Amino acid sequence: MIEYEHFQLDNGLKVYLHRDTSTPMAVMNLVYNVGSRDEDEEKTGFAHLFEHLMFGGSKHIPSYDEPLQKVGGENNAFTSPDITNYYITLPAVNIETAFWLESDRMLSLSFDPEVLEVQRKVVIEEFKQRYLDQPYGDMWLKMRPLAYKNHPYRWATIGKELSHIENATMDDVKDFFYRFYRPDNATLVLAGNLDIDTVKQLSEKWFGAIPAGNHPERNLPQEHVQTEARNLEIRAKVPLNAIFKAYHIPGRYAAEYHKADLLSDVLGRGKSSRLYTSLVKEKKIFHSISAHVTGSVDTGLLLIQGHLNKGIEMQAADEAIMKTISQLSEEPMLNQELDKVKNQAESTLQFSEVDLLHRAMNLAFAANYGNAELCNEDAAQIRAINTEDILTSAKNILAPEKANTIYYYSNNQ
Structure with a gap:
């Protein structure tokens, strides 16, 4: 607190x-x-x-x-x-x-x-x-x-x-x-x-003596709901082929934000996450893979990024990611798996508040947004999330037509 x-x-x-x-x-x-x-x-x-x-x-x-x-x-x-x-x-x-x-x-x-x-x-x-x-x-x-x-x-x-x-x-x-x-x-x-x-x-x-300004009120254009998948190919001098997939998520202080954040943790936080366990450890399709959210104030992004092992076709790697994603959208996860990522998220939150500077920043960001008390609500919001919430978020966020995918090809292969 x-x-x-x-x-x-x-x-x-x-x-x-x-x-x-x-x-x-x-x-x-x-x-x-x-x-x-x-x-x-x-x-x-x-x-x-x-x-x-x-x-x-x-x-x-x-x-x-x-x-x-x-x-x-x-x-x-x-x-x-x-x-x-x-x-x-x-x-x-x-x-x-x-x-x-x-x-x-x-x-x-x-x-x-x-x-x-x-x-x-x-x-x-x-x-x-x-x-x-x-x-x-x-x-x-x-x-x-x-x-x-x-x-x-x-x-x-x-x-x-x-x-x-x-x-x-x-x-x-x-x-x-x-x-x-x-x-x-x-x-x-x-x-x-x-x-x-x-x-x-x-x-x-x-x-006190510094005069107030006259800056215009912010009125930014908002994104429309994405209805068609978007793809882009890049070729460059990089070590390995890579895939980057981005999906729109609610803004940092929106009610649904922590559900999207936990969804990214289930997918790609650490070596026990679904993407890493399945596609790195078991199938050895990727050399590394992870997922995280941008945490933007307005509509942010959930980003999946993976570097392919040599000899793996890009299409096969992309299909493997999509299969793992679809499993999250089709059936509720076990409470044990959700509890693990919730505990990780809450531990990260508590650890950040040990440091005086991080406490000051968390307070400053919430106050700047317009409601300082939001800095004290993250833990309760994380605890309240259940497996049905994750299933609903996965269906809403990770739909195939909402994917933005970059296929990053290495010129060395």
């Missing part, structure tokens, strides 16, 4: 405190309600570019890392299709340094042209290394537009293509910043050995 108190500043900044007096450390987690889904289709990759730019100096602070390191702090950030998240861990007695640093970045970046050029090159290099030069690295660049036809999840967080970042101007950067990096589009979570009065005083002191 993550306990918390909260308040809101006049400029719209939502502030939450999760107090833990057992630790001398503190966490500041700041979520901006902007991700790659909020980008212009002709100017993608900006949310991720901003994650980098935010460390390049702000209005009054030329170096972000140096003052934080002096007080024993560490920081990092990440971008997703839904959010951009910044976090700091430091001794609780030095928490004001975190307020000072993050508030100055929210007030304004330095907008130094040299910083833009440096970070542009960093992002371009990351795009090349992770997505273009790495084996199977372009899978998500291909899968997203295959699976999504309307929603802006159809491009990856890194961006749709390199040219969008290469051609980004300083005016583009300023426009993006002042639209989305505003206090009324952010959620601030403090966690650790702190009291609510101190958090209120520091929040007002450092963030």
Whole structure:
């Protein structure tokens, strides 16, 4: 259970405190309600570019890392299709340094042209290394537009293509910043050995004077129900043939989400899962195979990915996956099998809450979504799922006409 108190500043900044007096450390987690889904289709990759730019100096602070390191702090950030998240861990007695640093970045970046050029090159290099030069690295660049036809999840967080970042101007950067990096589009979570009065005083002191923004209300196109299977073939210099299959699932905070998540666990979590047991251990069709969900706020994906053993035909491997899937859709599983994955899921949840930073993040993500209490409801929702729920989810999600499949052929075979 993550306990918390909260308040809101006049400029719209939502502030939450999760107090833990057992630790001398503190966490500041700041979520901006902007991700790659909020980008212009002709100017993608900006949310991720901003994650980098935010460390390049702000209005009054030329170096972000140096003052934080002096007080024993560490920081990092990440971008997703839904959010951009910044976090700091430091001794609780030095928490004001975190307020000072993050508030100055929210007030304004330095907008130094040299910083833009440096970070542009960093992002371009990351795009090349992770997505273009790495084996199977372009899978998500291909899968997203295959699976999504309307929603802006159809491009990856890194961006749709390199040219969008290469051609980004300083005016583009300023426009993006002042639209989305505003206090009324952010959620601030403090966690650790702190009291609510101190958090209120520091929040007002450092963030209270930052003006609210005027960003447009989000109104994203939604996906239609898929009624026809979609396939794509890729040939590249990769070690083994591979199959990637994606199916649409409910969003992260939807009532049916955990059923889809457990369904993916039954299929492909670990070496006792159905896909691994049948197709790797027993039939030796695949060298490796697994399944997981994306956990997106809007309609997400359940992804199955498997690398074939040499000499196995692609069609035979695909048919073996579909046979395993169909078994889940035809008859209820045993309670023992479901209990195993439920215990795994709940153990993962409990383990994550041991860490102060993960507690802060879980609270921040739920609060950003609009209901902080959702961070405390996962365990009960997992426990309530039964074998009939999994059967129904399998029928709804894993229907053959709802599959998006990439056949990834190795040029070496």
